Amino acid sequence: MAESKYVKEFLDIFSKFGYRYSKWEVWNDFLYMAAASMANLVPTQEREEREQRYLSIINKYPKEFQNLFPELLGIVTLALSENPEQDFLGSMYHRLQLHQEQKGQFFTPYHISHFMAEINMVGVDEEERQRKGFITVSDPACGAGAMLIAFANVAKAHGINYQKEVLFFAQDIDLTAALMCYVQLSILGCPAIVIVGDSLVKPDFHPDNEIWYTPFYYLNHWRFHSFFEEKEAEGTGVVLDDKDVEKFAEEAGGQMIINFQNAS
Template sequence: MDHVKEMAKRFNSMRYKHGVHQVFEDFLELIAITISNSVDLVQYKRREARYMQIIGQYDKSEVNIFPEMMARLIMALEHRPDDYLGRLFMELELYDSWKGQFFTPMSVSQLMAELTLQDSIQLIEEKGFVTVNEPTVGGGVTIIALFNALRAKGYNPQQVLRVIAQDIDKKAVHMSYIQFSLLGMNAEVLHGDTLALTFYETWKTPGNIFRWGRGLAKKQNAVETLSDLQESDLRQLTIF
C-alpha cells in the first residue's frame, strides 16, 4: 500500500474547507506537540495550549483524520525508513504555496550518506557514538539516509547516532522532529537561523530525553546543547 498517496487523499478531502497547505501545517504541529508532550514536561503547558488552539478549528469528523494519518506514517516508517513527510509535501504540490521549496529525494541522500559513512563509523568505533549536525534539515532525509546506512552495516543507529539539526522553516522542524522521534532517534531539532546563530525553540525527541538526559551523555561527556556543540572539541560530522 502506498501510504503517502493514501495520506494525500485524506488531506485533499479537507482542501475546500481549510486549504490543504493549512491542514498540512496543522497536522505537523499537532503530531509534533503530541510526541513532545509525552516526554518534555518543561514545554508541556505552552505546547498544550497551542494544541488546543489548533484543534479547535476542526470538527469531530475532521479531528479523527489526524490520528489516522499519523498511524499511516508510523506504518510506512516501520516498513522502510524514508522521508515520507517530504514525499507527502511533494505529492500535495505544496511547493506551489511554500516559497518554491523542494525536498531532496532519498536516492540522492543515500549517496551522500554512503560518502560520509566511513567517517561516522570511525567515530563510533572510537567513542561509541557519532554526533551529526544537519544545519538545514528539511524533512530529515539526509539523517534518515545515514540511519539506514548505519543499520545496513550492523549498527543500531538508535544507540550510536546523535543528531543536532536546525531549520529556519518551522514546518520543516516539525517534519524532521516527528520522523526522528518515530524512528527512535536521539535528536534535538532547533527552529532558527543557522547562519545567524539565532534560535527560537528546541524540540527534543523521546530518544534524546530518555537516553541522554542524565545517563549516557554525561558518562561519555557528550554534547548537551547547541552552544556546547560549538565550543566542544568533540569531532562531529556535518551533513550538507
C-alpha cells in the first residue's frame, strides 16, 4: 500500500526545527502541548498546572517555530481521519528513531494489533455487555496505543460504538509513550483513562501515578459508573469527591465535571 502523504508532511514539518533543538526535545514538547490542549478542554484539577507547563514550553520557541506545533497536530488529526486503522504517532516515533530500546519500546505493527483485537473480541461476554452497557479494554504497557486503536476499530466493525460503549484503560511507565497514546485516543474519540506509571509496582490509580482523561471520557463518564463501583469494592479503585465536583462545577460555570480521587 502506498504511504500516506501525511507521513511525508509530518516529517517535513518536524525537520524544520533543524539542529537548533534536539529531536527528542521537540517530540516531547509537541506531545505535551498537544495532550494539554486536549485535556484542558475540561476544567480539571490539573488544568492550571498543565496550562502553565504548556506556556513555559511554547515560550521557549521563537514565533516561526511556535507555529509548527499546531501544524504537526493538524497532520496527526488528518492522518487518523483519513485512516483510523493505524498507529500514526508510533510509526513517526520509530521513523524518527526516538524509541527507547531499553524500555522495550518496539510497537506492534498495526495488522498484528488488529489480529489480536479480533481475538479479544471473541472473549466479549455479550450478555454482560448488554447488561452493563459497555465493555472495558486495557493495555498496561500501552506504548503509543496501537492495541487500543485496533480494538476501537474492531469494536466498530462488530457494531459496537466505541466512542460510547468502550472504556479504554491504558498505562505506560514512560510519559512520552503514554502521551502518544493519549493524543491518538483523544483524536479518535475514545473514552480513555491513560495512566503514567509502572504497571507492575504501581498499577491503576496508585497515588504516585499521573492520570490523563480524554475529552470523550468526560462526555461519557456517567456510562461507566459500575466500573468504578467494582474497583471501589475491590479496594483498588477510586471514589468520587463531592466537594471537588461542586468546586469545579462552580468554576466551570455550572458545567458538571467529575473528579476522581484515590480510594486509599
